[in-house]
Amino acid sequence: MIQTSIRARLISSFTAAILVPSLISAAVGVWMIDRQITSQAQSHVNADLQGANEICRNYLERLENAIRIHATRMIIYGALGRKDRGPLEPEMHNILQAERLDILTVTDADGTVFHRTRNPSLYGDRLAEDELIHRALRYKIPVSDIAILPQAELAKESAELASQAHMEITPTPMASRSGKTRETSGMMFRAAAPVLSPDGRLQGVLYGAVLINRNYEIVDKIRKVVFREVLYKGREVGTVTIFQDDVRIATNVLNADGTRAITTRASAEVADEVLRRGHTWRGRAFVVNDWYIAAYTPMKDIKDRTIGMLYVGTLERPYTDSLWRSLFIFLGMTVLGVAIVTWVAIVLAHRISLPIHAMAEAAGKVAEGDYAQRVDYSSPDEIGHLVERFNRMIQELARTTQELMDWAANLESKVEDRTSQVKAMQNQLLQAEKLAAIGKLAAGVAHEINNPLTGILTSGSLMLEDVPPDDPRHEELKIIVDETMRCRKIVKGLLDFARQTKPQKQAVSLNQVIADVVNLVGKQAAFRDIDIQMDLAADLPAVMADQDQMRQVVLNAVLNAAEAMHQGGELRFTSRHDSAGKTVEVSIADTGPGVPDDIKDKIFDPFFTTKKTGTGLGLAIAYGIVDRHGGTISIRSRPGHGTTVVFRIPVEAGGENEQLPQA
Numbered sequence: 001m002i003q004t005s006i007r008a009r010l011i012s013s014f015t016a017a018i019l020v021p022s023l024i025s026a027a028v029g030v031w032m033i034d035r036q037i038t039s040q041a042q043s044h045v046n047a048d049l050q051g052a053n054e055i056c057r058n059y060l061e062r063l064e065n066a067i068r069i070h071a072t073r074m075i076i077y078g079a080l081g082r083k084d085r086g087p088l089e090p091e092m093h094n095i096l097q098a099e100r101l102d103i104l105t106v107t108d109a110d111g112t113v114f115h116r117t118r119n120p121s122l123y124g125d126r127l128a129e130d131e132l133i134h135r136a137l138r139y140k141i142p143v144s145d146i147a148i149l150p151q152a153e154l155a156k157e158s159a160e161l162a163s164q165a166h167m168e169i170t171p172t173p174m175a176s177r178s179g180k181t182r183e184t185s186g187m188m189f190r191a192a193a194p195v196l197s198p199d200g201r202l203q204g205v206l207y208g209a210v211l212i213n214r215n216y217e218i219v220d221k222i223r224k225v226v227f228r229e230v231l232y233k234g235r236e237v238g239t240v241t242i243f244q245d246d247v248r249i250a251t252n253v254l255n256a257d258g259t260r261a262i263t264t265r266a267s268a269e270v271a272d273e274v275l276r277r278g279h280t281w282r283g284r285a286f287v288v289n290d291w292y293i294a295a296y297t298p299m300k301d302i303k304d305r306t307i308g309m310l311y312v313g314t315l316e317r318p319y320t321d322s323l324w325r326s327l328f329i330f331l332g333m334t335v336l337g338v339a340i341v342t343w344v345a346i347v348l349a350h351r352i353s354l355p356i357h358a359m360a361e362a363a364g365k366v367a368e369g370d371y372a373q374r375v376d377y378s379s380p381d382e383i384g385h386l387v388e389r390f391n392r393m394i395q396e397l398a399r400t401t402q403e404l405m406d407w408a409a410n411l412e413s414k415v416e417d418r419t420s421q422v423k424a425m426q427n428q429l430l431q432a433e434k435l436a437a438i439g440k441l442a443a444g445v446a447h448e449i450n451n452p453l454t455g456i457l458t459s460g461s462l463m464l465e466d467v468p469p470d471d472p473r474h475e476e477l478k479i480i481v482d483e484t485m486r487c488r489k490i491v492k493g494l495l496d497f498a499r500q501t502k503p504q505k506q507a508v509s510l511n512q513v514i515a516d517v518v519n520l521v522g523k524q525a526a527f528r529d530i531d532i533q534m535d536l537a538a539d540l541p542a543v544m545a546d547q548d549q550m551r552q553v554v555l556n557a558v559l560n561a562a563e564a565m566h567q568g569g570e571l572r573f574t575s576r577h578d579s580a581g582k583t584v585e586v587s588i589a590d591t592g593p594g595v596p597d598d599i600k601d602k603i604f605d606p607f608f609t610t611k612k613t614g615t616g617l618g619l620a621i622a623y624g625i626v627d628r629h630g631g632t633i634s635i636r637s638r639p640g641h642g643t644t645v646v647f648r649i650p651v652e653a654g655g656e657n658e659q660l661p662q663a
């Protein structure tokens with residue numbers, strides 16, 4: 001989930017980072033191109049409009065020239081001078097046809113119609129009020145104009161001309177709401193020239209005109225010249241229309257059925273701007289069935305009144321198509337950019353999220369206690385650095401955890417050690433207290449018994465000397481003396497144990513003490529089957545002790561060992577210097593049957609014995625002596641595996657406890 005979120009965020013930010021500026025630049029680019037194209041199209045249309053105006057002017061000029069030239073013909077001023085219409089008729093007809101005119105009329109110097117070529121039977125009506133005729137007569141110069149002629153004027157020429165001008169207006173939604181439904185008058189390009197006699201007198205006026213309604217010559221010529229008949233997708237790019245007021249009277253805009261789109265009206269907006277205000281209108285215009293970049297300019301009569309409009313328009317489609325093309329190119333580039341960036345973002349996000357995901361997983365496992373986790377990723381960047389630190393952190397965590405565990409285990413064994421030490425000390429204390437109490441009692445008893453025993457022994461001995469050996473009492477007396485001696489020995493032992501004899505301390509080699517004891521007992525019968533082994537330290541320091549008492553301790557242990565090994569065995573003496581404890585340690589080990597567990601803590605008690613003739617004082621005396629020297633004595637034994645008596649004597653005197661048994 002974390003992985004998708006980081007990845008998704010990276011990808012979306014990257015995509016947004018490219019998408020937003022791309023779209024903005026695409027929008028700005030398209031807007032700029034649109035402006036560029038539109039202004040280009042507008043300037044094109046301006047030029048086109050100029051060209052169109054120029055062609056109209058040319059047309060009028062050509063018409064004016066033709067009329068001017070024909071006006072100089074002798075046949076015209078001759079006929080006027082003679083007032084004879086006869087010869088005029090065929091000639092005028094020729095001119096009408098040659099110049100493709102719709103009206104060709106000759107007036108006299110008053111402006112009264114002298115000859116009407118299309119309708120020769122009708123003459124005599126006055127045209128002097130017509131501004132064009134008026135100017136030609138007055139200024140005696142050729143003039144031309146564009147004018148609207150009412151139906152009556154057209155009808156004078158021919159019914160055909162009137163019907164050519166007649167238009168039933170097609171309703172258009174955008175047109176102004178004037179109630180006009182038909183147009184009966186006609187727009188005419190006209191020219192008039194004075195007819196002068198050779199002597200320069202004004203004879204009349206020659207007047208010719210062309211009806212523009214349903215006459216496509218001019219508009220098609222404009223298109224041909226201005227737009228050069230350029231096609232776009234099979235359609236003419238340029239269109240030209242002449243409006244009479246706001247009605248299309250000549251155009252090359254086609255309806256859907258291919259007919260020319262005349263009789264329709266310009267939009268109210270255009271009509272208002274051009275016809276009412278006399279301005280040129282430029283902009284997009286929907287003409288019949290397509291959008292054009294268009295311009296409408298007013299057409300004025302000789303008195304400068306706006307009577308119609310000249311329209312040129314170029315199909316907008318080529319421009320919009322190129323706009324769309326650039327938009328598609330922009331969008332294509334954006335899509336491509338987004339695709340590339342998204343791909344890069346995916347790769348990058350994968351590279352970033354992979355080690356993070358691995359670290360999260362490893363952290364979870366470490367939390368469960370698995371410190372063997374390592375994230376396998378290396379890279380010289382920050383993430384690589386992070387992974388490396390993370391791995392090191394796990395290692396460190398594993399190490400400290402192990403240390404803590406070791407320490408806890410160590411603490412436990414230390415506590416166990418100390419507890420057993422305290423227990424041993426407690427036991428020793430108990431033993432010491434017990435022995436002190438027994439010693440006190442025994443010392444008292446021994447002291448009291450010692451004197452009477454001396455008396456008994458002295459008396460017994462004297463009596464024994466007096467009784468001859470063959471006397472039957474001799475044997476009994478001997479028993480008395482022996483048993484008394486035994487009692488004295490016990491008493492002496494008791495007094496020894498209870499420290500009645502004070503140690504005479506001097507520097508003593510315990511190795512020497514061992515050697516003395518071995519010498520003393522070695523040759524006795526009890527040691528015949530015993531293999532004596534010495535394992536003595538050569539550099540053993542001397543201890544401050546009573547030598548006799550040290551021999552006593554060793555002897556008592558040796559005697560016990562010999563008694564335990566009456567079948568034979570090995571007796572091993574070991575001595576060593578414990579420099580840390582500043583003591584000399586002596587152990588006397590036998591291979592006898594060992595001490596049963598249940599009597600282990602009793603064997604140092606006075607009078608504890610398992611032997612028929614034993615006093616149970618041997619180890620008690622040894623304990624008393626060692627204790628008075630400030631040392632310790634203990635036994636190590638396993639039933640069936642022999643017994644080892646170990647005692648330690650401090651190297652330097654001073655630690656002894658001489659008060660112990662009496663305490």
Ligand SMILES: Nc1ncnc2c1ncn2[C@@H]1O[C@H](COP(=O)(O)OP(=O)(O)OP(=O)(O)O)[C@@H](O)[C@H]1O
Pocket residue numbers: 556560561562564590592593594595603608609610611613614615616617618619620643
């Ligand atoms: N090396 C040993 N092997 C087996 N048991 C021993 C050994 N040393 C001592 N004991 C046991 O400890 C008891 C006490 O010994 P201790 O030397 O105090 O008295 P004893 O040997 O019995 O009598 P005494 O020393 O007066 O002859 C012995 O009776 C014996 O049971």
Ligand SMILES: [Mg+2]
Pocket residue numbers: 556559560614617618619
């Ligand atoms: Mg003994």
